Amino acid sequence: MRLSRALLVMAGLFAxxxxxxxxxxGKLAPTVVRDLHYGDALFYFYQGEDFEALTRLNAYRQWxxxxxxxxxxxxxxxxxxxxxxxxxxxxxxxERLLTQNIPADVRNRAWFYLGKIWYARxxxxxxxxxxxxxxxxxTPELEAERLHLLANTLxxxxxxxxxIALLNSWRARDGQRDWLAYAEFNLGVALIRKGLVSEADPIxxxxxxxxxxxxxxxxxxxxxxxxxxxxxxxxxQASKARVPLERVRLNGPYTTKALLGVGWADAxxxxxxxxxxxxxxxxxxxxxxxxxxxxxxxxxxxxRKLNANAQAAESYEIALRSFAEExxxxxxxxxxxxxEQLLDQFxxxxxxxxxxxxxxxxxxxDAPESRYLYALLASHDFQEGLKNYRDLxxxxxxxxxxxxxxxxxDDMIDTRERAFAQRLPRADALLASGAVDSLxxxxxxxxxxxxxxxxxxxxxxxxxxxxxxxxxRIQRVEAALAxxxxxxxxxxxRAKARLVKGALFWQLDEAFKARAWNQRRTLRDLDQALRxxxxxxxxxxxxxxxxxxxxxxxxxxxxxxxxxxxxxxxRLVDMQAQQNDLLERLAxxxxxxxxxxxxxxxVQARFELAAIYDGIASQAPARSEGGAASEAPxxxxxxxxxxxxxGSSDETAQPQTLPGGRS
Numbered sequence: 001m002r003l004s005r006a007l008l009v010m011a012g013l014f015a016x017x018x019x020x021x022x023x024x025x026g027k028l029a030p031t032v033v034r035d036l037h038y039g040d041a042l043f044y045f046y047q048g049e050d051f052e053a054l055t056r057l058n059a060y061r062q063w064x065x066x067x068x069x070x071x072x073x074x075x076x077x078x079x080x081x082x083x084x085x086x087x088x089x090x091x092x093x094x095e096r097l098l099t100q101n102i103p104a105d106v107r108n109r110a111w112f113y114l115g116k117i118w119y120a121r122x123x124x125x126x127x128x129x130x131x132x133x134x135x136x137x138x139t140p141e142l143e144a145e146r147l148h149l150l151a152n153t154l155x156x157x158x159x160x161x162x163x164i165a166l167l168n169s170w171r172a173r174d175g176q177r178d179w180l181a182y183a184e185f186n187l188g189v190a191l192i193r194k195g196l197v198s199e200a201d202p203i204x205x206x207x208x209x210x211x212x213x214x215x216x217x218x219x220x221x222x223x224x225x226x227x228x229x230x231x232x233x234x235x236x237q238a239s240k241a242r243v244p245l246e247r248v249r250l251n252g253p254y255t256t257k258a259l260l261g262v263g264w265a266d267a268x269x270x271x272x273x274x275x276x277x278x279x280x281x282x283x284x285x286x287x288x289x290x291x292x293x294x295x296x297x298x299x300x301x302x303x304r305k306l307n308a309n310a311q312a313a314e315s316y317e318i319a320l321r322s323f324a325e326e327x328x329x330x331x332x333x334x335x336x337x338x339x340e341q342l343l344d345q346f347x348x349x350x351x352x353x354x355x356x357x358x359x360x361x362x363x364x365x366d367a368p369e370s371r372y373l374y375a376l377l378a379s380h381d382f383q384e385g386l387k388n389y390r391d392l393x394x395x396x397x398x399x400x401x402x403x404x405x406x407x408x409x410d411d412m413i414d415t416r417e418r419a420f421a422q423r424l425p426r427a428d429a430l431l432a433s434g435a436v437d438s439l440x441x442x443x444x445x446x447x448x449x450x451x452x453x454x455x456x457x458x459x460x461x462x463x464x465x466x467x468x469x470x471x472x473r474i475q476r477v478e479a480a481l482a483x484x485x486x487x488x489x490x491x492x493x494r495a496k497a498r499l500v501k502g503a504l505f506w507q508l509d510e511a512f513k514a515r516a517w518n519q520r521r522t523l524r525d526l527d528q529a530l531r532x533x534x535x536x537x538x539x540x541x542x543x544x545x546x547x548x549x550x551x552x553x554x555x556x557x558x559x560x561x562x563x564x565x566x567x568x569x570x571r572l573v574d575m576q577a578q579q580n581d582l583l584e585r586l587a588x589x590x591x592x593x594x595x596x597x598x599x600x601x602x603v604q605a606r607f608e609l610a611a612i613y614d615g616i617a618s619q620a621p622a623r624s625e626g627g628a629a630s631e632a633p634x635x636x637x638x639x640x641x642x643x644x645x646x647g648s649s650d651e652t653a654q655p656q657t658l659p660g661g662r663s
Contacts (some may be wrong), residue, residue, distance in 0.1 A: 033069075034068035034069065035060075035065065035066045035067065035068050035069055037056075037060040037065035037066055038057075038060065038065075038066040038068075038069040038072075038073060040056060040060075041053050041056045041057040041060060041066075041073075041076075044056060045076070045080070050080050050083050050084055051084065051394075051398070053080060054077065054080040054081070054084065057073055057076065057077060057080070058077070060073075061073055061077075071097075074093060074097055075093075075094075075097055077093060078090045078093035078094050078097065081093065082114070082117065084391070085387060085388075085391060087117055087118060087121050087123070090114070091114060091118065091126065091130075094110055094111075094114055098110055098111065098133075104135060104136060107135075108134045108135060108136060108138055109138070109142070111130045111131070111133045111134050112130075112131070112134060112138060112142060112145075112146055112149075114130045115127045115128070115129075115130030115131040115146075115149060116145075116149055118130060119149055119152070119153055121384065122381075122384075124153050124156055124157055127149070127153050128150065128153045128154070128157075131146060131149060131150045131153065132150075134146065144170075144179035144183075145179065147166065147167075147170050147179075147183070148179060148182055148183060148186065150166065151163045151166050151167050151183070151186055151190075152186065154166065155186065155189070155190055155193075158193075160190045160193050160194050161194070163186070163187075163190045164187060164190045164191065164194070167183050167186060167187040167190070168187065170183060178217065181207055181210055181217060181220055182220065184203045184204070184206055184207050184224075185204065185207050185220055185223065185224050185227075187200075187203055188200040188203040188204035188207065188224065188227065188228070189227060191203070192227065192228075192231045197228075197231045197232060197235050197237075200228065200231065201228060201240075204224045204225070204227060204228040204244070205224075205228065205244070207220060207221060207224035208221055208224040208225040208228065208244055208247055209221075209247070218249065218252070219252065219253065219254075221247075222248045222249055222252045222253070222254045222258070223254065224244075225244040225245060225247045225248050225258070226244075226245065226248055226254050226257055226258055226261070228241075228244040229241040229242075229244040229245035229248075229258070229261050229262075229265070230257075230261055232244075232265075233261060233264055233265060233268065236268070238264070238265040238266075238267075238268030238269055239265070239269055241261065241265040242262060242265045242266070245258050245261045245262045245265060246258075246262060256282060256285060256289045256291035256292055257291050259278040259279070259281055259282050259291070259295075260278070260279070260282060260291040260294060260295060260298070262275075262278045263275040263276075263277075263278040263279045263282075263295070263298055263302075264298070266278075267298075267301075267302060267305070272302040272305040272306050273302070273306060275298070275302050276299065276302050276303075279295045279298045279299045279302065280295075280299060282295035283295050283296060283299060287322055287326050288326075288594075290597065293323075293597065293598065293601060294601075296315070296318070296319035296322060296323070296601065296605075297316075297319060297601055297604055297605060297608075299315045300312040300313070300315035300316045300319070300605075300608065301608075303315060304608070304612070309612050309615070309616070312608070312612060313609055313612045313613070316605045316606075316608055316609040316612070317609065319601065319602075319605045320602055320605050320606065320609070323598045323599075323601055323602045323605070324602070326598055327595055327598050327599065327602075330591050330594060330595045330598070331595070333591055334588055334591050334592070334595075337584055337587055337588055337591070338584070338588070381586075382583065382586060382587075385579060385582060385583045385586070386583065388579055389576065389579045389580065389583065392572055392575055392576045392579060393576065395572055396569065396572045396573070396576065399565055399568055399569050399572065400569075402565055403562070403565050403566075403569070406558060406561060406562045406565060409554075409558045410555075410558060410562075413551055413554055413555050413558065416551055417551055420551070424544075427540055427543075427544055428544075430540070431537075431540065431541060431544065436530065436533050436534060436537050439530060439533070440530055443523070443526055443527070443530060446523065446526075447523055450516070450519050450520070450523065453516070454516055457512070459505065459508035459509045459512040460508055462508075462511075462512055462515040462516060462519065463507075463508045463511075463515075467504065467507065467508060470504055471504060471508070474497060474500060474501045474504065477497050478494075478497055478501070481493055481494050481497060
């Protein structure tokens with residue numbers, strides 16, 4: 001969790017998303033987003049979907065959709081690459097961007113976390129360069145961790161003198177007491193590596209006498225005692241080894257090595273009967289442990305030194321049977337690993353949505369071979385390889401999902417082509433009809449007629465339908481009355497007609513201007529509609545010629561993407577197979593090493609057992625001649641001398657801890 005918050009600092013702090021204090025307290029300040037697409041990428045970043053955020057941000061930057069967030073986007077990309085485990089890509093970006101323009105505290109924190117992750121990935125030179133790029137002093141907690149990170153980097157490069165000088169120059173301050181224990185442990189280990197066991201003794205003793213209820217520090221205490229004890233055994237000072245080894249807890253992870261070491265310390269001082277106590281305790285434990293396996297040979301070795309050849313022979317026979325049974329189980333496990341996909345078993349029940357740097361194997365498969373691989377599964381190299389395999393699986397599922405999207409695009413293009421084919425005859429008929437030209441001609445006729453009406457003030461032409469009918473009837477009446485003779489009755493009719501005509505004319509004339517204005521407005525609306533029709537006509541003509549080309553271009557792009565996805569899928573499958581083969585080979589090598597160790601122990605046991613029987617057989621005739629054939633054989637002169645300690649448990653060969661010793 002500490003490292004996840006660190007990566008959030010790196011991915012968000014630079015981009016103006018969150019400050020270190022805000023990340024530590026879980027409170028994030030509002031971010032000013034000036035480009036909508038950058039905000040979209042941040043949305044997925046805040047949801048923890050780093051891969052989606054990375055994909056979108058790269059696409060938006062390629063399309064120049066985030067012009068106001070170029071610098072922030074580049075740094076955010078670096079953080080996202082880092083969280084996904086792409087440390088080389090992230091490192092190149094940070095080295096390019098972490099200039100003097102970045103605030104010093106932000107820049108130093110970035111170099112620190114980059115160095116920490118490079119150390120974990122095994123890039124020791126890059127880790128050292130990143131740590132030494134820090135200018136000034138970090139917070140007390142981070143400064144202590146930085147010092148230990150640099151010291152461990154130097155030690156893993158076997159630059160012990162520099163590591164010793166660095167650790168000797170450091171003095172713990174308030175809030176750094178835990179780091180003092182790790183510093184003293186690492187300093188003691190560095191001194192042992194230089195062969196200075198006496199100088200390492202007081203330092204490792206202080207660590208070995210720590211009083212703490214924390215599990216990490218209790219484990220560190222056991223490791224310090226174990227390292228010091230085995231260092232004294234290897235320096236042939238066994239009497240000094242017993243005290244630190246006896247301080248190791250009996251229920252801790254280093255109990256078996258401590259029991260084995262105590263036994264060898266007693267044996268080196270000639271206390272073989274005393275050495276049998278821890279070794280017999282070891283023999284009742286899990287045979288998978290190398291220290292337990294060695295105890296199977298150490299016990300008969302002690303019996304022979306005590307002139308108890310019968311018990312020694314029995315113990316060797318027990319060892320041979322146990323080794324043979326265990327070797328058979330190892331053979332079965334090796335065969336199963338070769339026949340099945342080992343890694344698929346490991347990730348079968350894994351959350352398919354998790355990927356990147358923070359993924360870890362949470363549940364070991366319930367399989368016979370798993371019990372032999374716990375040490376391998378706990379190793380850094382195997383875990384990193386398993387992360388890579390898991391990420392390859394996630395990418396494969398992502399490519400499969402994208403391939404489904406490509407199929408959807410193909411369907412969309414096919415649908416568009418069919419729709420175009422169906423509409424093409426109608427479009428061609430419409431384009432050939434000249435409908436817009438015909439409408440425009442009719443419009444011109446209407447405009448001319450309206451001009452004539454306005455100029456001649458033909459008020460009846462703009463009247464309602466009833467008014468025009470009435471006007472036409474009046475005109476017919478007038479025409480009929482004009483043919484009649486001039487008498488009183490006809491004159492009265494003519495007067496009435498003129499009255500009606502005048503009243504109707506007055507109504508038409510009163511509404512004429514308003515009606516003429518409305519007609520002009522309608523004509524302007526018609527002009528606008530005709531212009532829109534012209535635009536649509538042009539678009540139809542362009543679509544008629546460009547639609548097949550556009551569809552073809554889309555189809556070509558989709559096909560190119562599909563081929564690219566197919567190529568990437570093939571590469572991923574091949575890389576998954578290679579990664580699977582690599583890790584399976586590591587697993588098989590681990591089992592083969594265990595099998596080889598058992599075979600070596602078996603050969604030694606057989607040799608010693610044969611020596612015991614040969615000694616007994618060579619003494620039998622002599623005893624028969626002396627009349628004492630029925631007496632117990634003289635076990636003091638049985639065969640060849642034992643080979644002594646097998647020495648498979650060298651604790652000082654692996655004394656380092658990760659920076660801070662924390663997960």
